[in-house]
Amino acid sequence: MNYLYDLWDDLISLLFPRLCHGCGNQLLRNEKVICTECFVVIPRTNFHLIPDNPVEKLFWGRCPVERAAAFSYYTRDSRIRRMIHHLKYNGAAETGTELGRIYGNSLKNTVFLDGIDLIVPVPLHPSKLRRRGYNQSELISKGISESTGIPVSTDILKRITVTSTQTRKSRYDRWINVNDIFRIYDREGIVGKHILIVDDVITTGSTIEACASEILKTDHVKVSVAALAYSVI
Numbered sequence: 001m002n003y004l005y006d007l008w009d010d011l012i013s014l015l016f017p018r019l020c021h022g023c024g025n026q027l028l029r030n031e032k033v034i035c036t037e038c039f040v041v042i043p044r045t046n047f048h049l050i051p052d053n054p055v056e057k058l059f060w061g062r063c064p065v066e067r068a069a070a071f072s073y074y075t076r077d078s079r080i081r082r083m084i085h086h087l088k089y090n091g092a093a094e095t096g097t098e099l100g101r102i103y104g105n106s107l108k109n110t111v112f113l114d115g116i117d118l119i120v121p122v123p124l125h126p127s128k129l130r131r132r133g134y135n136q137s138e139l140i141s142k143g144i145s146e147s148t149g150i151p152v153s154t155d156i157l158k159r160i161t162v163t164s165t166q167t168r169k170s171r172y173d174r175w176i177n178v179n180d181i182f183r184i185y186d187r188e189g190i191v192g193k194h195i196l197i198v199d200d201v202i203t204t205g206s207t208i209e210a211c212a213s214e215i216l217k218t219d220h221v222k223v224s225v226a227a228l229a230y231s232v233i
């Protein structure tokens with residue numbers, strides 16, 4: 001009987017091939033979202049094991065972040081870049097959760113997560129959320145949570161303004177632009193907590209800085225940062 005199921009699976013995958021979003025190759029039966037080769041060759045930063053790493057340095061002199069890390073380097077033509085592109089623009093929601101799970105497994109049982117109480121994804125503005133159908137940072141957070149057991153909250157922090165594209169602005173202009181675009185809705189609920197802010201790609205750190213600054217207006221709160229990728233483009 002089992003072999004009939006296998007045959008059926010093979011027929012389905014022949015008609016509707018499942019493709020890896022990192023390399024575009026067809027996934028094997030035992031591969032879920034990302035193929036084994038992509039899983040192996042994703043260039044890990046291991047920043048969660050390196051104090052004063054480049055992502056932590058991004059926040060020096062800007063806002064007091066306890067620890068910061070990124071899973072992978074984000075480079076031109078990289079597999080992780082293609083995966084994140086599919087996640088953000090092609091509806092590949094499961095890729096976000098899966099990459100979050102993989103990153104969570106790397107973070108699990110390391111000092112990086114010591115004392116972290118809550119994961120808060122960088123929120124999307126409601127209008128963008130409606131257009132995309134999901135918040136990619138929320139999916140990554142969900143995956144990290146599944147691997148680590150740390151809960152996720154999507155109600156505490158909200159985005160209240162839409163920001164335009166930031167690519168050609170100076171760091172000061174970006175700061176002005178992103179300052180005050182987030183609001184905490186349950187300040188009481190985060191008093192005394194250590195929050196891990198999660199984003200997809202970290203470039204200048206301005207968006208996370210804006211989130212962190214809003215959270216840090218609360219008493220006795222600490223903030224750390226984890227991104228799926230660190231852009232070196």
Ligand SMILES: [Zn+2]
Pocket residue numbers: 020021022023024025034035036037038039
């Ligand atoms: Zn692949």
